[in-house]
Amino acid sequence: MQLPPLKSLWYFKHAAELGSFKLAAEQLFVSQAAVSQQIRLLEQQLDCSLFTRHTRYVELTRQGEQLLPHVLKGFSHLQAGVQAVSQDSHPNTLNLTVLPSFASGWLLGRISDFQNKYPNIKVRIEPSDQLADFSAGQVDLGIRFGQGNYPGLHSELISDDSLFLAYKPGAIDVNKPLKPQILAQKLIKDVCPDAERGWLTLAQQLAVSPDALPALEIDNAALVIQATLAGQGIAMVRRRLIETQLQLGQLEIYPNYEYHCQYKYYLAAPPEHFKWQKVQLFKDWLLAQFALDDQQFYQLHQ
Structure with missing residues (x-):
């Protein structure tokens, strides 16, 4: 038969x-x-x-x-x-597909630490809003911000994130009520689901209509941060993307407002890729970096 x-x-x-x-x-x-x-x-x-x-x-x-x-x-x-x-045919090259906002806002400022620890592994970063096609064999691992549902791929949660009001030092006096200060400021809005929900939550907290918080809308988190650094207003941004600016004192956050994002950071790849040594090393390094950032953040903002 x-x-x-x-x-x-x-x-x-x-x-x-x-x-x-x-x-x-x-x-x-x-x-x-x-x-x-x-x-x-x-x-x-x-x-x-x-x-x-x-x-x-x-x-x-x-x-x-x-x-x-x-x-x-x-x-x-x-x-x-x-x-x-399907063994790793290029064990000394790590090809990453990463969201541009995460690449510019977090990864590029830290990747040299990974390279110093593992000088035998060459890192190649492909910034893209779309998850790459792994079937072509050109990508080893993806870093995504979402809900972890990537058909045909295995995903592993590596970090959550929160939205904070970020601004140039001195733009907000944390010892004074937030509402009149916010209403008097220019606002910058990232056009994404979590940021939209964050602004709605803030409006409810301040007991104002969302229409009372008009904002410059930018459909790119990296550009939102750049505009904030340029002093163009107050933005609601993900903490992970401004870790470096917070540590350097280039930006400050309002400590009494935090919105926990529904989306989270995931690694995504075919299941067998997670068995490769270079992927395991990178994953462990990522988790250690996130833990270090968390420690420094809570020391600064406790």
Whole structure:
């Protein structure tokens, strides 16, 4: 007998493990109808029923139970084979795809420390708002700010972040009420979901309409920071992106307002990349740098 299509067996595996075509579809990022179709094709080729369909779930028939362990073993061997041939072909070069705001606001000011610790690893940074296509083999690891959902990739949470009101030293007197000072200042707004929610929260806290906080809107976090450094107004920015400016005293933050971002920082890459030594070293270095920044921040703003 000719072997069934690998796709049908893959869908069968997920449906069998989850006991649901709907859940399998969600995990595979396809429609429930697509899962049902692949299972039907598999059943037609094998000339037997593999599932008993119920309203909210499915369960394996006797034939399905016989097939499942062989399918699991087969995919396990396939995965081992793929990993065997997908070893890091360039262990001394680390290719990163990074958001431009994170690259300019945080990474570039610290990457020399990683290079000094690991001089044998050449680092290449590709700033991009879009997550690169890893299938081309040109990228090892991505750093993203989001919710951790990157289809086909493994993601690992590395840090959260918060929005603060940032300004040139002296623009706000922290010993005086914030409301009249904010209303008298020029404001700079980063056009992104978290920043929008942050401004709305601030307006509620000050008991004013959001329309009372007109702002220059800039669709680029790095340019928002640049405008703030140039003294163009008060901005609401992510703390991670202004760590260096805070430490150097180039910017200050209002200590009594903080908005915890719903988005967070993630590493994203194919699962096997996280086994590479250079990726593990970079991840450990990132976590150590974040911890050091946190320590310095809370020492300055406790």
